[in-house]
Amino acid sequence: xxxxxxxxxxxxxWKGKIEVVSRVPVKNKEDLSLAYTPGVAQPCxxxxxxxxxxxxxxxxxxxxxxxxxxxxxxxxxxxxxxAGMPVMEGKxxxxxxxxxxxxxxxxxxSKDVDEIVRTIYLISGSFGGIxxxxxxxxxxxxxxxxxxxxxxxxxxxxxxxxxxxxxxAALINALRVVxxxxxxxxxxxxxxxxxxIAIGYHLMALGIRHLKVVDRNGVLCKENASNPAKAEMxxxxxxxxxxxxxxxxxxxxxxxxxxxxxHIVSREMVASMAPxxxxxxxxxxxxxxxPEDALAAGAAVVGTGRSDHPNQINNVLVFPxxxxxxxxxxxxxxxQPMKLAASHALAELVPPEELSDQxxxxxxxxxxxxxxxxxxxxxxxxxxxxxxx
Numbered sequence: 001x002x003x004x005x006x007x008x009x010x011x012x013x014w015k016g017k018i019e020v021v022s023r024v025p026v027k028n029k030e031d032l033s034l035a036y037t038p039g040v041a042q043p044c045x046x047x048x049x050x051x052x053x054x055x056x057x058x059x060x061x062x063x064x065x066x067x068x069x070x071x072x073x074x075x076x077x078x079x080x081x082x083a084g085m086p087v088m089e090g091k092x093x094x095x096x097x098x099x100x101x102x103x104x105x106x107x108x109x110s111k112d113v114d115e116i117v118r119t120i121y122l123i124s125g126s127f128g129g130i131x132x133x134x135x136x137x138x139x140x141x142x143x144x145x146x147x148x149x150x151x152x153x154x155x156x157x158x159x160x161x162x163x164x165x166x167x168x169a170a171l172i173n174a175l176r177v178v179x180x181x182x183x184x185x186x187x188x189x190x191x192x193x194x195x196x197i198a199i200g201y202h203l204m205a206l207g208i209r210h211l212k213v214v215d216r217n218g219v220l221c222k223e224n225a226s227n228p229a230k231a232e233m234x235x236x237x238x239x240x241x242x243x244x245x246x247x248x249x250x251x252x253x254x255x256x257x258x259x260x261x262x263h264i265v266s267r268e269m270v271a272s273m274a275p276x277x278x279x280x281x282x283x284x285x286x287x288x289x290x291p292e293d294a295l296a297a298g299a300a301v302v303g304t305g306r307s308d309h310p311n312q313i314n315n316v317l318v319f320p321x322x323x324x325x326x327x328x329x330x331x332x333x334x335x336q337p338m339k340l341a342a343s344h345a346l347a348e349l350v351p352p353e354e355l356s357d358q359x360x361x362x363x364x365x366x367x368x369x370x371x372x373x374x375x376x377x378x379x380x381x382x383x384x385x386x387x388x389x
Contacts, residue, residue, distance in 0.1 A: 017089040071136035081107035099320025132157040160198030162315035168343035173360035178276035182207040191260035262286035270297035321373025329387035345376035
């Protein structure tokens, strides 16, 4: 199937992938009086008296805004907010299908951080959570940070943290396959954008001690960090201040994680890694190295972002269940304990007797995924104090 042509044809037929469906009947005068005026005045007054009732007397408790400025859409780059709308609608459809979360796409015509933050804050009272999507680095870091400071609902940039959580789960199980301890392994991340930096922080929270992050200029160190986010990452990684290119960093490494560009890793680079190497090239649709080449070069476990290879590392394993759990306990934030709980919950869905180099993560359509992640996240929210209920 030519997915591009068939998808374009179907989008023309669908005329959008989501719609609003009423949850209440409006068929007669009594229905109208209860759903709207005059009866609706009473829940309005109750919310005026008690803000928390905005979650119990409206759909806010199950509603997430999926928001983009259109500057980093898939692999297409800065194509504009309206051009990003098909992706945002698709994300909303996945929220519903995999987490029974209602989600609504919002595309913002601005690249100004102050303007975007103010816009999202002003509409945040309509939602139980905000999913930031396809916003380019480094602005995405600042937007998320500032929104988390002023909003009382979860703010979650999926390109950062959804990717980090699923990579964390994949690495937990891949290390079990090769028999290595997380605190001992040397990890190289290629790509220092939103995903690469978030993966780095998440893996360190999981227990990684030896980490190098690489961008176009080489291994991040004090001398070559080109923006504040990279400088902050350089300050907590690469303690020996190693300088060099990707090929240099991969020599003797136990783990390679790619969130960068197609075909920039060679067989020779994989062969230079430590025995039992884990290679996760996730550039999509074309990975940093083809799985068959990585395996031929000696990799023990390989995972990509593609569905036509084993060990697909896919954010859909994370964000529906993550938000489901956060919404269920009316969380104020999605914090580090909740993200760690999601990684461990995903990893634990692969039982030890089934774990193998071909099976380190559950499949996207495994019906256990959403509920398991939601349960773990909800408990972590309660334990960490993020939950309201």
